[in-house]
Structures are given as C-alpha cells and as structure tokens.
Amino acid sequence: MLNLIWLKSLTTLIEQHSFQAAANQLGLAQPTVTQHIQKLEEMLCVPLIKRGRSGCQPTEYALRLLPYATSMLRLQDRALQAVQQPSMRVGASSNIGIYLLQPYLQSYLSTQTRQQDPLDLVIDTNPTIAEKLENAEIDIALMEWWPPKTGFDSQTWKTEPLVLITPPDHALTQLPSISRTMLSGLNLIGGESGSGTGRLLKTYLQDFQQMPTITMQLGSTEAVKQAVRAGLGISLVFASAVVDEVQHGSLCAIPLEDSALKKSIQIVWRHQSLGYDKRPEFVEHLLQTSINLNPAGL
Template sequence: DLHALQGLERGLLRIAGVTTTEYFIAHWLQRFAQRHPGIEVDLSVDNRDRIIQRLQDERCDLAVMMMPPPTLDLETLDCLDNPLVVIGPRHHPWAQRRKVPAKALNGVPWLAREPGSGTRLATEQHLQALGVQPQERMTLGSNEALKHAVAAGMGLAVLSRHALNRDPALEGLAVLPVAGFPVRRQWKLVWRRDRRLALPAQAFIDEARQILGELSA
C-alpha cells in the first residue's frame, strides 16, 4: 500500500522559509514527516535576501516566501494569505478608534525589519503607494525583537498577522486600524524551474497541494 511504499523512501528535503513562515511551517512539516518517515528534513529560516541567495546557490530545494525574485526562473505555488498589519503598543490611543487615516502615519516614530527583509520591502512599497512617510527610528533583525520594541513603546511597525498571537494584547500589542491596511500578500512555495527536483522536494510539493486542496474545500 501507498504508505508502506512511502516508508521505504529515503532522502533529504532541504526547505527554506522566510522568517514569517516559522509560525506555520512546522504544521506542514509535521504532516510531511508523518507520511514520509524515511525522509530527513532540513528547514532553514532566514530573511528574503538570504533565502534568494540559498535558491541561487542550490543550498535548498524549495523555499517559501512572499515575493519571489524576478531574477530567478522559478515555479510558484500560492500557499496562504499573509496579511501585513500596523502594530502599536497595547494601549495606543489609535487602538480605540474605528479608523485612522493613512496620513496619520506621517512622521510617527517607526520601527522596521532590516534591509533584506521581504516584510520591510513590502512595507516600503505599500507606504510609498499610500504616499505616507513615517520616521524610521530603528531597524530590528527579527520579528520577535521588533514586537518587543513596539510593545515597549519605541514606535509603530508593520508585521505579518501570523507573527502575532491570536490575541496580540497578551504580548503587549494592538493591531491599529489604519486605512489602507492590512497589506494583502501571500506566501508562495517556490522552486527552480531550471533544475531537476529531488524526490523529497516533489513529495513535499504533492503534500502541499493536498493540504491546500483540503483548506479550500
């Protein structure tokens, strides 16, 4: 039977995810590992620029990211929605408002992820499209560091909703109702079209398609 056959599989799945994927990817890997017990999994987590470099250098077979680079010949499979929200400290006055106009962001103290981050890039593009310019005070090299700095009242920021607790107040944060947000983005599973896919990677793609089929059913 199929599962018995899968039990005979051997190999290594090298998958890389941008930092925001670490909040959900374990669930997908758990299911994959259950169904493919013979396949070893190596997950690396890093920012967008470094994941692109990994794909370029063939140090991973698959990657999960929001914005695949146009510089590589990639196959993409749309996965999950990744809304990007404005966050502030839990008791920020905007948290009580029904709506805050986007232009209120002009000049506010702002915290951002490091250059190379896809969250940063998507946020910059979006702020520019809205025609607003907060005042960048600090860059922080991880989503968790960013959250703690926002909770401490050092500034506002944009972050993946998935990087926050279901109840952000539990971590001292509030999602602020700024017009023009959330930014609607998606994670995509990507792999190089110009390279042969390893069998473990193919098996993961099949698993991902199944999961996505079930989610949409």
C-alpha cells in the first residue's frame, strides 16, 4: 500500500523544488525526506525526481501520481477531522449553489438551537461535485444530474423549470411560450457541461429528428446570461437564475409549452451503514422546509 508519509514528502518536494526546503517545511531531517522518496521509487519501480542545477523537478511518473497523492492526503485530513473535529460539508453544482440553495442554508442555520458542527458549502461543476462526494470530500451533494450508485442514497429535492432567455428586443419575446417543434430547430448557447441538460433535451425532444444546435459552449450560467444580454444568442437556463434580470428588464424569459421541460434537483448522501435509515439532519431540513423560490411571472 502507498505510504501517506512518503506521499506527503513527495508532494512537498514537488512544491518546494528542494530536499532541504521540503524537510524544513515538514519539520524533518533532509536525509529522512530523501529516504521517503527512495522508498517510494523502489515500491513503484519508477524514478520520481530529477535533480538539476535549477533544483528538483518531478518526472512524468511523479506528475501522474501527484493528483492521486494530493487526493489521498486530503482524504486523510477529512477522516481525521470527522473523528476529532466533526463538520458537515455540503456540495452543490453551480446553478443550485448560486441560485437555489442559499435561503435554505440560512433557514437551517437559524433553526439550530444547539451547538452544531461547522457547515461548509462547496460550489463547483456537477461532475466535480459528484467526484468530491465519491471521494468523501463532501458529505451531502445537491446536483442537477446523478446516476444512482451503490453506497449512496438520493432523493428528488425539487423540480426547477427551464426557460428560454432572450434579449428584450428579440422576436421570440412576443410568444407566450415555446413549443417543442420550435425548440427543436433553435440555435442555443450552451452553458456548464455535465449538468444533464443535454440528456433532458434528448428525452424531451425524443419524437423529433432535429435537436437544437449549440452555437457556443460557455462554462457557467452567468457567462450565458452575459452573452445573451450582449446579443450573441439565446439559451435555456433555470427560471430561478434570471429572476432579477427579468424584473429589471435586461432579459426576457419565455416558458416552454405546458412548462414541460423541468430538471429534478437531487440530494445525494452516503448511505448510513449503522443499521438504521435515518437521513442526515440537513437533508431532512431541505425536504421539509417550504420556501417559495419559484420566480413569479416566468
């Protein structure tokens, strides 16, 4: 098995570019750090460090190992913290963390009458949040798309309608809604990848031979909104993501016909293997608390 102490010496050496500097950082003797690297190289049967006039540089093998070593060390810190200083880390995909979750966090914290474990919120892309959950870097995740996996429980938290957003002067703003037929032939700006919107569209438009054309792929809903405001195109986003812009008149949001295109927001948590099925307290709060976040008039 990989020795975490050796891995710590390796990651510190890569960061410091010097055995002596790494030893000072770790509070170890320089020969000890050298020994850790040698043992790791012997175990893996590959060279990990190149020595040169400019200092120590990682080999290609070390660079391949580095993200795994970093993840293992981070997981160790989380394991120790879970025992010694418990905390709860909630992860959310970008749209959920930015546009939906904040009032629920405030409500949860305001109802706690006892001393509670610290709560941290991590916001990232949907695939990254899924990876962090599987790696035990977060305890609870809220995601736009989650494929069921062994060892995890999940439940639909709420459904969020998608709307077509356009500049105020766009011709489509005269329509009360967008039909499936019309949607299938549109050119759209794409948002954050890995959020499940593409899968949702394929199901929604499964009876049509044509799918919307993605003209450009942007990394976030905020970037999409700015692009639409600049007249670069139109797009599909969470209705909750454009409440302020619609109220201020900088964007228009057109609902889909019969409000049929909705995304199910999933709460996912690690299965409790203690002989009972009690859900985490924060999960219970999310499922029981009723806060109206549906944008009026969309």
